[in-house]
Amino acid sequence: MPESLRALMAEVERDPGGLAFLRAVEALRARGQLDEAARVALAGLEHHPNLADAHDAWARVLVDAGDFERAWDEWGIALALDPRHGGAHKGLGFLAYRRGDFETALDHLELALAAEPTDRSVVQALKVVRAAAEAAVAPAPAVESAREHDPMPSAAVNAQAFAAPDARTPESVFAGLEGGEYGMLLFDPRGRTLAGVLRDARAGHIVSDEVAAYLAGVSQEAARTTRLLELGEWRWILAEAEGGTLHVSRPAEDALLLLARDRSVPAGRVGILAVRAADIARRWLEAQRL
Amino acid sequence: MTARIRQALDAITRIRGVHGAVLVSGDDGLVVAEALMEGVRGHAVAALAASRFQRFRRATEAAGAMAPEFLHLQATDGSLLVVPAANGVLIVAVAAADINVGLARLEMIRAAEAFA
Numbered sequence: 001m002p003e004s005l006r007a008l009m010a011e012v013e014r015d016p017g018g019l020a021f022l023r024a025v026e027a028l029r030a031r032g033q034l035d036e037a038a039r040v041a042l043a044g045l046e047h048h049p050n051l052a053d054a055h056d057a058w059a060r061v062l063v064d065a066g067d068f069e070r071a072w073d074e075w076g077i078a079l080a081l082d083p084r085h086g087g088a089h090k091g092l093g094f095l096a097y098r099r100g101d102f103e104t105a106l107d108h109l110e111l112a113l114a115a116e117p118t119d120r121s122v123v124q125a126l127k128v129v130r131a132a133a134e135a136a137v138a139p140a141p142a143v144e145s146a147r148e149h150d151p152m153p154s155a156a157v158n159a160q161a162f163a164a165p166d167a168r169t170p171e172s173v174f175a176g177l178e179g180g181e182y183g184m185l186l187f188d189p190r191g192r193t194l195a196g197v198l199r200d201a202r203a204g205h206i207v208s209d210e211v212a213a214y215l216a217g218v219s220q221e222a223a224r225t226t227r228l229l230e231l232g233e234w235r236w237i238l239a240e241a242e243g244g245t246l247h248v249s250r251p252a253e254d255a256l257l258l259l260a261r262d263r264s265v266p267a268g269r270v271g272i273l274a275v276r277a278a279d280i281a282r283r284w285l286e287a288q289r290l
Numbered sequence: 291m292t293a294r295i296r297q298a299l300d301a302i303t304r305i306r307g308v309h310g311a312v313l314v315s316g317d318d319g320l321v322v323a324e325a326l327m328e329g330v331r332g333h334a335v336a337a338l339a340a341s342r343f344q345r346f347r348r349a350t351e352a353a354g355a356m357a358p359e360f361l362h363l364q365a366t367d368g369s370l371l372v373v374p375a376a377n378g379v380l381i382v383a384v385a386a387a388d389i390n391v392g393l394a395r396l397e398m399i400r401a402a403e404a405f406a
Contacts, residue, residue: 207353214345231366239346239363
């Protein structure tokens with residue numbers, strides 16, 4: 001745990017009724033420590049049940065955990081407490097966009113922008129949602145195409161999550177996916193990282209290069225294994241360890257995708273996340289080649 | 291091979307879709323014991339599984355997740371499953387693509403315990 005987070009957690013412990021828990025929840029979310037983030041967010045809510053920011057923080061944790069229904073409810077409570085709460089409008093805009101309700105998404109995002117006019121992430125989100133809304137009223141094939149290229153197959157409310165995959169930077173390719181900020185890594189068969197980031201499950205420091213180097217030859221080895229054992233073509237490899245689960249797949253001929261999640265995430269769910277991430281990785285790689 | 295180990299390997303191979311189970315020395319990829327269907331190449335399975343496991347052990351350790359407790363290579367026509375046991379031994383199963391992984395994993399863990 002970094003010093004800053006440790007200090008923050010100490011502050012929360014020292015003053016459970018204070019507001020340090022809001023920053024602590026964000027810091028824990030950023031590190032992917034969802035269980036701990038949930039614990040701190042709920043403890044904060046107990047002390048501040050009428051604070052919109054507390055419900056906003058809890059909603060963000062719920063989105064990270066994929067519990068969109070409860071997140072919707074929490075942001076609804078936040079707005080009931082503070083109708084001009086920018087974070088809640090942004091979150092509801094995200095969820096509405098995600099379910100294809102562009103009109104509601106635009107309403108909330110415009111209110112979010114009114115509440116926080118300098119928030120560039122909201123401006124970016126508005127652009128994406130307006131484009132999607134326009135595509136939705138275009139002739140059928142275009143609608144299909146827009147759905148097919150849904151830039152937000154999953155969670156996390158931030159600016160990058162609203163950007164189309166081909167417009168994302170290497171650091172933000174997986175933004176919006178659960179664990180995209182710390183446990184998704186794209187690398188080539190020679191062990192060179194291409195995009196994403198992998199953090200050490202315990203210490204939190206970046207280990208992208210090291211792990212990519214160790215897994216560099218995995219594609220050829222897996223192919224050799226399945227050929228010799230007559231198992232067909234390899235699709236993915238899952239390694240469950242005491243401190244986490246690693247999932248490796250090949251979204252493109254010249255790229256490997258690694259997902260790392262803690263053991264609280266069931267292996268099957270890791271597989272689902274991998275499929276979503278692979279789709280985004282493929283589109284991003286195609287855009288880089290143009 | 292002791293009766294207990296034999297029994298443990300047989301329990302794995304009784305699962306529908308499992309083509310065979312092998313006890314492998316993780317360090318050198320040599321077969322310690324096997325229960326394989328005809329046509330399954332035990333030595334190849336052992337060597338390849340040991341090698342893949344070592345590579346992933348380095349990766350999971352580098353990622354701060356510690357050593358793997360279960361490795362699953364999924365292919366279009368089959369799968370390779372590995373569970374580590376005591377003294378560097380690996381329990382390896384070769385199976386169909388649509389194997390009940392949960393059940394196989396459970397029996398492999400039991401086999402690993404039998405070897406301890």
